[in-house]
Amino acid sequence: MRPIWLPGNGQFRRFDVVQFTDGVARRIIAAIKEQIHAGAYQPGDRLPSTRTFAAEWGASRTTVTLAYGQLIAEGYLLSRAGTRPIVAKGLGAAAPAPAQISAPRHLSGFAQRLLALAASALPRPATTQPAPIADFRYGDLAGADFPVLAWRRALNRVSLRRKPRLRYGDPQGSPALRSGLQGYLWRARGITCSPEQIVIVSGSQQGLDLCARLLLDPGDAFVIENPGYLLARHAFAAAGGIARPVLVDRDGLTTDALPPARLAYVTPSHQFPLGGVLSATRRRALLAWAAKTGASIIEDDYDGEYRHDVAPIPPLQTLDPASVIYAGTFSKTLSPTLRLGYLVAPPSLIPAFAEAKRLTDRHTPLLEQEALAELLAEGAYERHVRSIRRKNSERRAVLLQALAEEIGPSVTVEGADTGLHVVAWLKDVAAGREPAIIAAARAAGVGLHPVSPLYDPAGLRPREAGFILGYAGLDSDALRRGIALLATVLAGQR
Amino acid sequence: MRPIWLPGNGQFRRFDVVQFTDGVARRIIAAIKEQIHAGAYQPGDRLPSTRTFAAEWGASRTTVTLAYGQLIAEGYLLSRAGTRPIVAKGLGAAAPAPAQISAPRHLSGFAQRLLALAASALPRPATTQPAPIADFRYGDLAGADFPVLAWRRALNRVSLRRKPRLRYGDPQGSPALRSGLQGYLWRARGITCSPEQIVIVSGSQQGLDLCARLLLDPGDAFVIENPGYLLARHAFAAAGGIARPVLVDRDGLTTDALPPARLAYVTPSHQFPLGGVLSATRRRALLAWAAKTGASIIEDDYDGEYRHDVAPIPPLQTLDPASVIYAGTFSKTLSPTLRLGYLVAPPSLIPAFAEAKRLTDRHTPLLEQEALAELLAEGAYERHVRSIRRKNSERRAVLLQALAEEIGPSVTVEGADTGLHVVAWLKDVAAGREPAIIAAARAAGVGLHPVSPLYDPAGLRPREAGFILGYAGLDSDALRRGIALLATVLAGQR
Numbered sequence: 008m009r010p011i012w013l014p015g016n017g018q019f020r021r022f023d024v025v026q027f028t029d030g031v032a033r034r035i036i037a038a039i040k041e042q043i044h045a046g047a048y049q050p051g052d053r054l055p056s057t058r059t060f061a062a063e064w065g066a067s068r069t070t071v072t073l074a075y076g077q078l079i080a081e082g083y084l085l086s087r088a089g090t091r092p093i094v095a096k097g098l099g100a101a102a103p104a105p106a107q108i109s110a111p112r113h114l115s116g117f118a119q120r121l122l123a124l125a126a127s128a129l130p131r132p133a134t135t136q137p138a139p140i141a142d143f144r145y146g147d148l149a150g151a152d153f154p155v156l157a158w159r160r161a162l163n164r165v166s167l168r169r170k171p172r173l174r175y176g177d178p179q180g181s182p183a184l185r186s187g188l189q190g191y192l193w194r195a196r197g198i199t200c201s202p203e204q205i206v207i208v209s210g211s212q213q214g215l216d217l218c219a220r221l222l223l224d225p226g227d228a229f230v231i232e233n234p235g236y237l238l239a240r241h242a243f244a245a246a247g248g249i250a251r252p253v254l255v256d257r258d259g260l261t262t263d264a265l266p267p268a269r270l271a272y273v274t275p276s277h278q279f280p281l282g283g284v285l286s287a288t289r290r291r292a293l294l295a296w297a298a299k300t301g302a303s304i305i306e307d308d309y310d311g312e313y314r315h316d317v318a319p320i321p322p323l324q325t326l327d328p329a330s331v332i333y334a335g336t337f338s339k340t341l342s343p344t345l346r347l348g349y350l351v352a353p354p355s356l357i358p359a360f361a362e363a364k365r366l367t368d369r370h371t372p373l374l375e376q377e378a379l380a381e382l383l384a385e386g387a388y389e390r391h392v393r394s395i396r397r398k399n400s401e402r403r404a405v406l407l408q409a410l411a412e413e414i415g416p417s418v419t420v421e422g423a424d425t426g427l428h429v430v431a432w433l434k435d436v437a438a439g440r441e442p443a444i445i446a447a448a449r450a451a452g453v454g455l456h457p458v459s460p461l462y463d464p465a466g467l468r469p470r471e472a473g474f475i476l477g478y479a480g481l482d483s484d485a486l487r488r489g490i491a492l493l494a495t496v497l498a499g500q501r
Numbered sequence: 502m503r504p505i506w507l508p509g510n511g512q513f514r515r516f517d518v519v520q521f522t523d524g525v526a527r528r529i530i531a532a533i534k535e536q537i538h539a540g541a542y543q544p545g546d547r548l549p550s551t552r553t554f555a556a557e558w559g560a561s562r563t564t565v566t567l568a569y570g571q572l573i574a575e576g577y578l579l580s581r582a583g584t585r586p587i588v589a590k591g592l593g594a595a596a597p598a599p600a601q602i603s604a605p606r607h608l609s610g611f612a613q614r615l616l617a618l619a620a621s622a623l624p625r626p627a628t629t630q631p632a633p634i635a636d637f638r639y640g641d642l643a644g645a646d647f648p649v650l651a652w653r654r655a656l657n658r659v660s661l662r663r664k665p666r667l668r669y670g671d672p673q674g675s676p677a678l679r680s681g682l683q684g685y686l687w688r689a690r691g692i693t694c695s696p697e698q699i700v701i702v703s704g705s706q707q708g709l710d711l712c713a714r715l716l717l718d719p720g721d722a723f724v725i726e727n728p729g730y731l732l733a734r735h736a737f738a739a740a741g742g743i744a745r746p747v748l749v750d751r752d753g754l755t756t757d758a759l760p761p762a763r764l765a766y767v768t769p770s771h772q773f774p775l776g777g778v779l780s781a782t783r784r785r786a787l788l789a790w791a792a793k794t795g796a797s798i799i800e801d802d803y804d805g806e807y808r809h810d811v812a813p814i815p816p817l818q819t820l821d822p823a824s825v826i827y828a829g830t831f832s833k834t835l836s837p838t839l840r841l842g843y844l845v846a847p848p849s850l851i852p853a854f855a856e857a858k859r860l861t862d863r864h865t866p867l868l869e870q871e872a873l874a875e876l877l878a879e880g881a882y883e884r885h886v887r888s889i890r891r892k893n894s895e896r897r898a899v900l901l902q903a904l905a906e907e908i909g910p911s912v913t914v915e916g917a918d919t920g921l922h923v924v925a926w927l928k929d930v931a932a933g934r935e936p937a938i939i940a941a942a943r944a945a946g947v948g949l950h951p952v953s954p955l956y957d958p959a960g961l962r963p964r965e966a967g968f969i970l971g972y973a974g975l976d977s978d979a980l981r982r983g984i985a986l987l988a989t990v991l992a993g994q995r
Contacts, residue, residue, distance in 0.1 A: 082780025097782035286576025288591035
């Protein structure tokens with residue numbers, strides 16, 4: 008028992024804090040509540056004296072006094088100085104037991120749109136486990152590529168840096184990280200911005216969601232690539248936006264007939280999923296459209312670090328920093344589980360982003376932000392990017408070679424210049440065969456993921472079966488075995 | 502140079518990846534782009550041969566070939582097999598330079614409400630640094646209280662647990678953490694729920710924001726305590742909700758005239774900021790209102806771990822798990838910078854929460870989730886809670902004693918039974934004097950934070966000056982010195 012001092016009647020008096028470790032007081036409290044709820048004690052009823060109660064229960068009077076005190080604190084009992092406590096009003100059996108009446112809960116328009124989108128998406132696979140031999144799921148990285156030691160060292164340094172006070176951080180993100188990122192973005196992507204234009208977000212998905220909330224009202228149109236990134240479309244549609252799908256070809260988004268819209272979501276460096284690089288002409292056309300209509304452009308540079316036979320492709324943002332919100336991520340270079348990304352936004356939009364971030368989740372966790380700032384400051388992040396870029400170039404070469412050798416001319420490969428995936432179209436195999444091929448591949452231990460769900464559900468879909476082959480999560484052996492098995496599966500399907 | 506294999510003309514050919522480390526190719530690329538943008542090269546113009554260009558620039562032909570290749574990849578140039586590349590269409594000087602035309606960007610209703618709320622809030626202090634001698638800011642914790650070693654050990658164990666694949670986690674949160682939390686909630690708070698009812702969120706603020714988005718449409722009413730937690734009110738108001746402030750007294754929210762609403766936000770275990778415990782009678786009344794109207798109740802149990810002279814107060818959720826969404830946090834026991842919290846929601850709402858979490862940020866970072874699951878599994882978290890509860894009981898006793906000794910009868914202390922703060926009302930000091938007192942205290946090295954901004958802006962405000970004294974970030978010495986300085990400041994103000 009530790010004495011503490013509490014105010015009471017204008018005085019401070021000593022009070023002994025008791026931990027109810029023996030459970031008797033707890034049981035007494037529960038029993039009295041039950042009797043009150045069942046109506047055995049009615050409002051206004053006076054409880055037995057602590058002496059009587061203690062005798063009935065074979066408990067000490069102290070325990071009963073504690074139990075009564077707790078019930079007074081919770082408002083079940085009212086205390087009368089010097090006399091026995093009475094049951095408070097409104098607690099009798101006459102009051103309805105609320106759990107029994109269960110009116111349907113109202114859901115907002117956002118929630119209803121969200122659930123409709125989830126229902127309309129492909130049924131989730133029965134298991135989310137990767138297929139055992141080779142799962143070509145896009146977005147996964149190989150665990151062996153993660154810089155475990157550098158990250159651990161950075162975490163240790165950060166968690167040993169004791170701070171006198173633990174307090175909420177800056178909603179825009181750690182100043183050290185934003186300053187390190189500014190330099191990195193300039194060196195790696197040619198982006199000129201101030202740290203004040205950077206907002207650290209919990210993965211680029213949060214960046215897209217913030218854009219949706221800040222820029223779209225229900226009924227507003229948004230331009231989206233067709234086919235395109237599903238979770239971007241869903242974020243804008245859940246906010247109430249109306250999708251205006253625009254077809255993409257090998258040069259990215261077609262820009263000859265852009266409809267009026269509040270915003271356009273694009274992947275200019277490496278169109279997702281088809282892999283085209285948005286041509287310079289189209290970049291100009293898109294920016295001219297934005298300038299004319301006042302639309303914002305969201306540039307998702309989700310895998311800009313990976314190019315395999317070209318120099319870095321400068322972001323759209325560098326051409327028009329006033330119209331473009333640039334979204335970057337560490338999910339493709341470190342790990343999707345870290346939930347670290349960033350936006351580079353025009354200064355005029357920063358107050359809205361900072362306030363939205365504050366109300367949404369205060370700020371992104373400081374631990375990862377500070378560890379990443381360490382890696383950036385010491386150059387370890389860029390060394391890691393060079394190393395993982397090389398590894399993924401090798402994976403890609405193995406994959407392309409395996410495709411050529413095992414499946415050969417019956418497959419068309421698209422989008423292989425940059426990024427961490429290719430699209431493989433199966434010549435003369437109808438799209439309707441995709442489910443059967445996926446099931447047969449899964450049975451053989453290979454995870455396949457179709458392109459077709461990334462097309463606008465209301466528009467035309469490709470006639471050929473097509474699959475997104477993500478390779479960043481697989482080693483050379485798995486890549487070769489996966490493609491060999493796929494060849495067997497396809498031969499069996501013909 | 503590393504050879505890789507690329508498809509081309511139906512064949513795979515060897516390609517050497519060149520890193521543009523010498524910068525010459527980069528400069529050539531930039532120079533050609535500039536000339537195209539300036540109109541020196543017009544669309545359709547043919548570029549010099551690589552030989553000519555190389556001679557002009559004193560560069561190697563390989564470098565120029567690489568530069569041309571990059572410009573072709575970016576769409577500035579079109580290649581013609583065997584001849585010199587030509588400038589693509591639509592790139593001439595005639596096209597508008599988009600950065601010069603800057604139409605105002607459209608902001609959503611959400612963004613506009615957000616910015617209006619931020620503008621209406623108190624002006625942020627010029628410095629966000631804590632006052633040097635004693636800052637009574639609520640929400641800060643003492644750095645020395647953080648379980649540095651246990652946390653570091655847990656982080657190391659987690660980051661050494663190599664996974665073969667890095668992939669997005671469960672939007673609802675790590676199964677290990679949810680299962681550990683289920684047991685903890687049962688032991689510590691008497692909550693019976695399944696791990697499927699738990700959603701791990703990035704701090705309880707995110708939980709409130711998700712509730713706002715899923716349960717409120719613009720124009721929907723919400724009940725909020727008056728005075729109450731500002732960032733909750735802002736989250737609901739930014740979603741378009743219309744605040745229906747309901748007065749609180751020493752027994753928490755008054756329930757005799759609850760207006761119709763979609764949801765009610767309450768802090769039953771320790772009303773924020775005034776500190777009352779919602780009485781049993783009012784709990785029943787609130788639940789009956791929810792059952793009758795179909796409203797959801799959000800119970801923010803932000804500091805339920807801290808009670809100083811009473812046993813734990815059972816959450817409202819235990820009385821009606823079908824109406825109550827319970828929000829908990831680790832910001833008051835571990836650190837506000839971790840951004841870890843959770844919701845316990847009725848099963849019917851879980852699909853909406855899971856989908857919303859997925860679209861919002863995929864999931865909360867796995868690293869902290871897994872480290873916390875370790876602490877819970879080995880009992881270290883509960884040991885830590887006991888230890889920090891004891892420390893904060895001591896801080897509270899020191900604070901109350903200092904208040905009694907230094908300021909005495911001219912101060913009324915409210916809400917000291919539980920939590921990490923008290924409210925101190927200055928008898929016979931008008932609320933209008935708050936800014937002067939805050940400034941004088943700041944000059945003396947003491948940070949003071951008024952209660953008045955937590956009152957509904959449209960309603961009555963208290964006549965007396967009142968301050969929230971958070972004590973969890975301060976040691977005994979700072980608490981005593983802070984209150985002694987405050988006494989001097991107040992004496993000077995009278």
